[in-house]
Amino acid sequence: MKRRAVLLDRDGTLNVNPSAYVTRLEEFEPIAGAFEAVGRLCRAGWSVSVVTNQSGIGKGLVTSAAVGEIHRECERLAAAHGGAFDGFYVCPDLPGFGSELRKPLPGMLLAAARDHDYDLFRSYTIGDSERDLVAGRAAGTTPLLVLTGHGERTRRETDHPEDRTFASLAEAVDWILTRAAPRG
Numbered sequence: 813m814k815r816r817a818v819l820l821d822r823d824g825t826l827n828v829n830p831s832a833y834v835t836r837l838e839e840f841e842p843i844a845g846a847f848e849a850v851g852r853l854c855r856a857g858w859s860v861s862v863v864t865n866q867s868g869i870g871k872g873l874v875t876s877a878a879v880g881e882i883h884r885e886c887e888r889l890a891a892a893h894g895g896a897f898d899g900f901y902v903c904p905d906l907p908g909f910g911s912e913l914r915k916p917l918p919g920m921l922l923a924a925a926r927d928h929d930y931d932l933f934r935s936y937t938i939g940d941s942e943r944d945l946v947a948g949r950a951a952g953t954t955p956l957l958v959l960t961g962h963g964e965r966t967r968r969e970t971d972h973p974e975d976r977t978f979a980s981l982a983e984a985v986d987w988i989l990t991r992a993a994p995r996g
């Protein structure tokens with residue numbers, strides 16, 4: 813049976829979005845309650861993957877090794893709350909280079925669904941930027957906006973529905989868990 817999933821943006825959703833790129837682990841600052849929320853999702857039976865544009869790699873500002881180190885830290889933080897990620901999908905491409913993976917295109921979400929047998933039409937995408945919402949919708953998921961990171965700006969600049977808008981990942985996860993079961 814296909815699995816229901818929550819596809820998470822990284823910067824601005826799981827961790828504080830800095831002014832520039834997160835180039836190394838020391839710059840990685842989790843948002844309060846974010847990894848605890850990942851743990852709650854997993855313990856309730858939801859699948860969770862991270863889907864992140866990291867054009868800093870393509871620009872030579874961030875190394876793949878540093879990204880890997882940050883994602884191991886994400887795994888550690890999730891595990892501390894009983895959670896685990898199925899995968900980390902990273903697009904290193906710069907904007908405007910015809911990438912099929914870079915959000916707002918849904919390529920990474922579709923890859924995650926293929927790899928882990930997700931039922932995208934019964935899954936959610938959560939992010940702070942318009943491109944997360946667009947990619948999530950294009951993949952067939954229900955997109956949820958969080959107001960952390962660039963979320964306040966996204967709320968002003970899009971017509972994303974208020975009843976799909978949440979203060980943070982923790983609130984978005986509360987809503988998913990009270991509303992929908994991972995199966996059935």
Ligand SMILES: [Mg+2]
Binds near residue numbers: 821824939941
């Ligand atoms: Mg983001």
